[in-house]
Amino acid sequence: MAKAKTVHICTECGGQSVKWQGQCPHCGAWNTLVETRAETSAPATHRYRALAADGRLQRLAEVQAAEAPRWSTGVAELDRVLGGGLVPGAVVLLGGDPGIGKSTLLLQALAHISGERQVLYVTGEESAQQVALRARRLALDATRLTLLAEIALEPILDTLRSHAPQVAVIDSIQTLYSEALQSAPGSVAQVRECAAQLTHHAKQTGTAVFLVGHVTKEGALAGPRVLEHIVDTVLYFEGDTHSSFRLVRAFKNRFGAVNELGVFAMTERGLREVSNPSALFLSHHGRDVAGSCVLVTQEGTRPLLVEVQALVDEAHAPNPRRLGVGLEQNRLAMLLAVLHRHAGIACFDQDVFVNAVGGVRISEPAADLAVLLAIVSSLRNQPLPPKLVVFGEVGLAGEVRPVQRGLERLREAAKLGFERAIVPRANVPRQPPAGLEILAVERVEEAVASLRQGS
16 A cells, blocks of 8 residues: 655645755744645635635725724623624634633633524534533523534534524634545644634624634644734633633734733633732732832733732852743843942842742833842842832833833822832823822932832
C-alpha cells in the first residue's frame, strides 16, 4: 500500500512546505511547521467567493452606513468586554486554559439570550447529557435552548441554515472537521477551513457566532495564527485556575475597545459578575505594611485600583534576582536603574520581587511610579501614607510623564475613599474630585522625597 503523502504547514501563516524546516520559508517564524496529510483535492473555490453582494466600484461617501444594533447577552461583564453587546453577524473567538470556565460562561449567556432570540449550542467535546447536567447544576432555564452534538462541519452548516438561529456557539472549533479535507480534526487545515466557513455563514445570514478555542501550553490559541485575523473579536480568559476569580480580556475587537476587562467569580452556580472589581485587587491589612502601594490602572474604558506589592531583601547570591509577577520583568530592571541614577537609591545588592495582587496583569507604563514607590517603601521598611493612590509613567531621564484618562482614575480613587494621590503634574485636573488631595510631581526624586513629607 502506497504511503500517504504529507506536507508541513506553518501554524502561524498557513504556508506549506514539502519538508520540515526549522524556519518557515513564508513568514520566517521558527519551529512552527507541523506535518499533516496532503489533501488529494483542493476545496471548491465557490466556498471562498466574496462576502460583498455587490462588487462594483462606489464612492465611500455614498455608502449608507448605520450603527449596528447590539444584543445583550444577559451578562453585563461580557457585554462590557464585547463593547456594549453582541453585534449581529459578529464572530467572537473565546480562548483560555482548560477548565477555566469558557463553556460555563457561554452556556449561561446563551440561556439568557434564548428568552428573546433563537439560539443554537453546538457541542463537539461533550455529549448532550453532559451539557444538560451542567445546565441543571447551574440552575439555568434551558427550555428554549437548542442543542446539537456534532463535529462534522457540513451537518452543522445545514442546521444553521434550516434552524436560522440568531446566536450560535461552537464548542469548540478544534473538534470540527470538514469532509472536503482528509486531515484530522484540530489540524491547521481543518481549523482554518471550518473557521472560514462559519465566518462566511455569519456574514451572509447575520448570525452571531461564538467560537471556543483551545490554547497551547505557551498560552496562545491553538491552530493557525490566521484564525485570530478571520474573526471579529478575540477574548481571552485570564486568572489562576486555583483561584475563584476569572478575568475576560478583549485582545481584538472590531466593534469596541481592546484591552477591555470583565471580572467574574467562579461559584457553585457558575460564573458570577463582580460589580466592584477594584475591591478584588486590594488587600485588607490589619495595619500599615511596608512595600505596598495602590495603583490606579486603566483597563480599556474601566479604571481599576490594584495593589502593587514589593519585597526587597538582601541578596545571598552573586546575581541578585529581579522578579515581576503580573508586571513586565524587563521594565522592572529599567526602573531600578532609573531609581539609582536619579534618586540615589541603589538595589544592586538586593533581591527585588514585585507582585500585582489578584492575578491581574498590568502592561501599561502608568504603573511605573507605583512600582518605584513600593520598592522604596520595602527597602526602607517604611509604610506609605494611608489612603494613598499613585500612577504615572517614568522615563529614562527620571521625569514622570502623564498618562491617559487621568481624571477618570482620580474619580475612581475618590469614590473608593482614598484621600491622597501622587500623580504627574500634567495630570492634575482643574477641579479635583471632592475629598482627594493631589500631589503633583515632575521627577522621580520629588516623588521619593514626598514619602518622607507625608509620613
